[in-house]
Amino acid sequence: MNILDYKSRIKEFSRYNRVFNKVVKLATRLYALGGVKITKSSLITLNIYNLGKGNVFVTGKNCMVEKLRLEFRGNNNMVILGDNVSMKNDCRIMITGNNCTIEIGDNTSFTHHCQLEAQEEATHIIIGEDCMFSNNVLIRTNDSHYIYDLETGKRVNMPRDVHIGNHVWLAAFATIMKGVTIGEGCIVGYRSIVTNDLPSSCVAVGTPAKVVKENVEWTREPKLIY
Numbered sequence: 001m002n003i004l005d006y007k008s009r010i011k012e013f014s015r016y017n018r019v020f021n022k023v024v025k026l027a028t029r030l031y032a033l034g035g036v037k038i039t040k041s042s043l044i045t046l047n048i049y050n051l052g053k054g055n056v057f058v059t060g061k062n063c064m065v066e067k068l069r070l071e072f073r074g075n076n077n078m079v080i081l082g083d084n085v086s087m088k089n090d091c092r093i094m095i096t097g098n099n100c101t102i103e104i105g106d107n108t109s110f111t112h113h114c115q116l117e118a119q120e121e122a123t124h125i126i127i128g129e130d131c132m133f134s135n136n137v138l139i140r141t142n143d144s145h146y147i148y149d150l151e152t153g154k155r156v157n158m159p160r161d162v163h164i165g166n167h168v169w170l171a172a173f174a175t176i177m178k179g180v181t182i183g184e185g186c187i188v189g190y191r192s193i194v195t196n197d198l199p200s201s202c203v204a205v206g207t208p209a210k211v212v213k214e215n216v217e218w219t220r221e222p223k224l225i226y
Helices: 006-015 018-032
Strands: 043-050 056-059 064-073 078-081 092-096 101-104 115-119 124-127 138-140 162-164 202-205 210-214
Touching: 101 115, 115 124, 138 162
Parallel strands: 043 064, 056 078, 064 092, 078 101, 092 115, 101 124, 115 138, 124 162
Antiparallel strands: 202 210
């Protein structure tokens, strides 16, 4: 996908419905200001708050995104959605900083009120394919506020990237903190807070999350709202 091929892609938007055409008009206005560039997608409704330059929002094919709040508070940032990504009502993607990336793999789904936050300089959230995130999941790359050592004056809570492997299931209200890597096929339980890496094919629960079962596999059956 050529994310810079904006002018030719914009013609493809006309094939979609009236709601999506409103998004296209917004994208055109932002592009004229040197801001967000949007390439082809399916059905998307979103509010864009672009307080920077050179920011890019790219979607793959057959995405279904409902009432996404997309915030860019910095420059040269990128949000990439793969093919067949779905996001239910009122999810929020927020980037605060420069040169940050949030990438979501093919066939990944979010239910309502999920929040992804890439904050501070050059931090990244990378999410694999076929992940399933329930409502109110929070993923972030920093602690929101700085903490300093009183003796040295040095900051002790630096931001760190988050990596989530393929086919990961995050239950409702799960929180993934900075610096975490979650292995493929992992399951994170309800209201768990993940502060350390988790291996593949495990179940982790609690605050902080601990592995309680290994060598497991999950499916989307029965397919309800995901």
